[in-house]
Amino acid sequence: MHYAYPPRKASHPPPYAPRSSRNIAGLRRNRTKLLAITGLFFIAVIWLLTRPSSSHAAPSPHKPSGNPPVVIVTAVDEATYDKDYLDTIKENRIKYAEKHGYKTFFPKVSDYDLKNAPKSWTKVVAMRHALTKFPDAYFFWYLDQNAFIMNPRLKIEDHITKNSRLEELMKKDHPVVPPDSIIKTFSHLKGQDVDFVLTQDSEGLSAGSFIVRNGEWARFFLETWFDPIYRSYNFQKAETHALEHIIQWHPTILARMAIIDQRLLNSYSQHNKGDEYRDGDLAVRFVDCLAAGVQACQTESQKFTQKWRTAFSSS
Amino acid sequence: MSLSRSPSPQPGGGWASPGLNIASGRSSPTTRNGTSVMWESSRLKKGAGTGYPSFSTQGSGFLSKHMRKISSSLPRFSAAGYDEKDKPISRWSTQNVPLLGRLRNIVGRMGRKLKIRLLILFTLLLSIIIFYNTPLVYHWRRTTWLGGGQKFVIILAANIGGGVMEWKGAREWAIERDSVRNKKKYVANWGYDLEIVDMKTKKRYAHEWRESWEKVDFIRTALRKYPKAEWIWWLDLNTFIMEPTYSLQDHIFNNLDKHIYRDINKYNPLNITHPLTDDYLDEVSRSPVGDGKPGSVNLILPQDCSGFNLGSFFIRRGPWTDRLLDIWWDPVAYEQKHMEWEHKEQDALEQLYTTQPWIRKHTAFLPQRMINSFPMGACSENGNDTRIHYDQKDRDFLVNMAGCEWGRDCWGEMYNFRELSYYLNRNPWERFKEDLVAVIWFKLTGQKVKL
Numbered sequence: 162m163h164y165a166y167p168p169r170k171a172s173h174p175p176p177y178a179p180r181s182s183r184n185i186a187g188l189r190r191n192r193t194k195l196l197a198i199t200g201l202f203f204i205a206v207i208w209l210l211t212r213p214s215s216s217h218a219a220p221s222p223h224k225p226s227g228n229p230p231v232v233i234v235t236a237v238d239e240a241t242y243d244k245d246y247l248d249t250i251k252e253n254r255i256k257y258a259e260k261h262g263y264k265t266f267f268p269k270v271s272d273y274d275l276k277n278a279p280k281s282w283t284k285v286v287a288m289r290h291a292l293t294k295f296p297d298a299y300f301f302w303y304l305d306q307n308a309f310i311m312n313p314r315l316k317i318e319d320h321i322t323k324n325s326r327l328e329e330l331m332k333k334d335h336p337v338v339p340p341d342s343i344i345k346t347f348s349h350l351k352g353q354d355v356d357f358v359l360t361q362d363s364e365g366l367s368a369g370s371f372i373v374r375n376g377e378w379a380r381f382f383l384e385t386w387f388d389p390i391y392r393s394y395n396f397q398k399a400e401t402h403a404l405e406h407i408i409q410w411h412p413t414i415l416a417r418m419a420i421i422d423q424r425l426l427n428s429y430s431q432h433n434k435g436d437e438y439r440d441g442d443l444a445v446r447f448v449d450c451l452a453a454g455v456q457a458c459q460t461e462s463q464k465f466t467q468k469w470r471t472a473f474s475s476s
Numbered sequence: 477m478s479l480s481r482s483p484s485p486q487p488g489g490g491w492a493s494p495g496l497n498i499a500s501g502r503s504s505p506t507t508r509n510g511t512s513v514m515w516e517s518s519r520l521k522k523g524a525g526t527g528y529p530s531f532s533t534q535g536s537g538f539l540s541k542h543m544r545k546i547s548s549s550l551p552r553f554s555a556a557g558y559d560e561k562d563k564p565i566s567r568w569s570t571q572n573v574p575l576l577g578r579l580r581n582i583v584g585r586m587g588r589k590l591k592i593r594l595l596i597l598f599t600l601l602l603s604i605i606i607f608y609n610t611p612l613v614y615h616w617r618r619t620t621w622l623g624g625g626q627k628f629v630i631i632l633a634a635n636i637g638g639g640v641m642e643w644k645g646a647r648e649w650a651i652e653r654d655s656v657r658n659k660k661k662y663v664a665n666w667g668y669d670l671e672i673v674d675m676k677t678k679k680r681y682a683h684e685w686r687e688s689w690e691k692v693d694f695i696r697t698a699l700r701k702y703p704k705a706e707w708i709w710w711l712d713l714n715t716f717i718m719e720p721t722y723s724l725q726d727h728i729f730n731n732l733d734k735h736i737y738r739d740i741n742k743y744n745p746l747n748i749t750h751p752l753t754d755d756y757l758d759e760v761s762r763s764p765v766g767d768g769k770p771g772s773v774n775l776i777l778p779q780d781c782s783g784f785n786l787g788s789f790f791i792r793r794g795p796w797t798d799r800l801l802d803i804w805w806d807p808v809a810y811e812q813k814h815m816e817w818e819h820k821e822q823d824a825l826e827q828l829y830t831t832q833p834w835i836r837k838h839t840a841f842l843p844q845r846m847i848n849s850f851p852m853g854a855c856s857e858n859g860n861d862t863r864i865h866y867d868q869k870d871r872d873f874l875v876n877m878a879g880c881e882w883g884r885d886c887w888g889e890m891y892n893f894r895e896l897s898y899y900l901n902r903n904p905w906e907r908f909k910e911d912l913v914a915v916i917w918f919k920l921t922g923q924k925v926k927l
Contacts, residue, residue: 209622216706220769289757377795377834380833381799407806410806413803414802
């Protein structure tokens with residue numbers, strides 16, 4: 162359609178003039194300005210982010226991959242014990258380890274310079290050595306040479322070191338040195354906080370069978386325990402008393418320790434010093450015999466040799 | 477009238493108390509002409525007032541001096557308009573145009589160029605005010621993700637030997653005052669935190685004597701008190717920060733790996749065998765430099781001519797530090813060694829460093845003059861040693877007047893270093909006055925002037 166005249170303007174013009182065109186023009190005019198401002202902003206942000214930082218994040222510690230999951234450590238004294246006896250001991254550990262995919266480590270007492278300290282100190286440095294040799298293991302189980310693993314069906318992880326299992330097992334608010342030490346284990350520990358598991362017998366802490374979790378704490382703990390100043394101090398029961406000492410004086414160690422029931426990890430062959438072995442227990446140690454001499458231990462061990470052999474072959 | 481307001485015989489001339497003259501000569505100003513005020517008066521004065529010795533304060537206030545001048549320049553109150561309460565406008569005899577309108581008028585008459593110039597001037601002024609008169613810079617420097625000042629806490633060990641062992645004299649007070657003021661200024665400038673701890677000699681522990689291991693407890697407390705702190709800087713009292721313009725970040729921590737050395741063989745006055753060689757240790761423990769990453773350093777300390785020096789050292793928050801602080805004092809070690817350990821906690825640390833691989837691999841050393849220069853009197857057996865002694869040409873950061881209490885003049889050293897520090901850090905205006913104007917004046921007239 163076509164009209165002669167353009168349509169009339171509305172008598173009421175829109176109240177405000179549209180600003181869009183002006184806006185665009187303004188933007189175009191200000192483009193350089195805008196660019197400059199955003200550029201400055203970005204430079205400021207980049208400067209803020211790339212300033213030299215005064216804090217260097219601590220390098221994350223090596224995370225063990227669980228290969229092998231557990232290492233069984235036994236320090237052997239080849240100078241005093243018969244070779245046959247020690248072979249049986251080793252065979253026992255190796256068979257158990259093979260069954261569960263663990264590894265074994267048998268350092269010799271003569272490997273280490275103890276600076277005239279009693280031979281029993283070897284266990285501490287042997288454990289430290291194991292940490293070096295197996296940086297990817299989760300756990301290290303030290304088992305004394307006067308001991309057998311009796312129950313091949315028990316897996317260390319399920320039997321003891323699983324977090325939930327540990328929380329069940331650990332004795333909370335329990336005197337560290339029985340019966341009435343004023344230092345007691347913490348009552349609010351979580352399973353993942355525990356790096357060190359051991360047992361007590363009737364005389365105090367028992368350091369013949371214990372478990373350590375791999376990590377920086379383990380290195381700190383074992384190196385502290387092995388401090389020459391403790392070795393030269395002439396503790397009555399050598400490293401066991403040194404352990405009692407550091408646990409009671411140093412809360413950073415106490416806070417990482419769990420005491421569990423003796424028979425879970427450390428049954429004794431006789432009941433005079435602690436809980437006696439019963440069938441189904443994980444391990445048995447011959448403790449009384451040491452006073453009577455090495456030979457006595459070897460005879461006592463024979464009572465159990467047949468037992469573990471049958472248990473291992475049947476399972 | 478009561479005696480309490482009786483003025484001192486000398487205007488502005490201090491209080492004369494016969495009783496105090498005999499014993500002290502320390503902090504009270506001396507009477508010059510021998511006139512004495514009665515003891516009673518000063519006693520009353522103390523009881524009535526704040527407890528501080530009051531010098532004559534009358535007539536010295538700002539208002540009382542200038543009241544007349546100020547009041548005469550104020551706009552006058554015209555009494556004429558006072559009677560007629562309906563005409564409040566004419567009360568003040570000023571022009572009736574409001575201030576804002578007048579300002580707008582002035583601005584309107586200005587040219588564009590002038591406006592821009594004024595704007596620039598105004599911004600400049602504003603930024604000067606922001607930089608120098610507001611706490612904005614302080615907060616910037618303090619914030620963890622900007623300046624990072626909150627990550628540093630300085631612990632200053634004050635009041636050494638105060639309390640039981642000896643009374644502090646005027647010199648000791650002066651040392652303490654100067655040292656504390658020095659650190660306070662430094663901390664206020666860079667946004668760090670300062671914790672002044674009381675090293676008073678007293679038996680804190682009922683069952684054993686572990687003096688000078690209080691360091692451990694104070695560090696622990698500080699870590700609890702300042703949860704954002706990453707590094708604790710321990711400082712003894714007899715230290716002076718000579719260069720307050722150095723920030724810790726710039727001076728040390730931004731380039732930590734360049735400044736520290738972890739292989740003690742670089743400077744080994746104790747002849748510690750390093751690195752460890754035992755087969756049972758892992759590679760990092762046997763390496764001379766630990767893992768070599770600056771992030772794994774948890775303890776940084778200097779060594780002087782006789783070994784570790786704990787007069788000025790850094791320790792970093794973390795589980796490693798908790799363990800060290802826990803193990804540092806051990807009764808079995810103490811029982812065996814306390815006869816040998818002349819420097820107690822310092823020797824204990826040396827012992828731990830020597831025997832404990834886990835400590836060794838997280839410890840680093842700083843060249844002594846980075847944080848702990850000695851004056852000539854300390855470690856002076858072998859004469860001047862450029863590794864040890866302060867050199868003003870190099871503008872060393874901090875001076876530690878270590879051992880000055882054994883036969884040297886602590887206060888004298890402190891005073892000299894303080895003056896030297898002020899001298900070295902004069903601002904341009906002071907330099908202009910003292911190095912140019914005063915010198916020229918001296919050459920012209922032969923007279924020394926103090927400007």
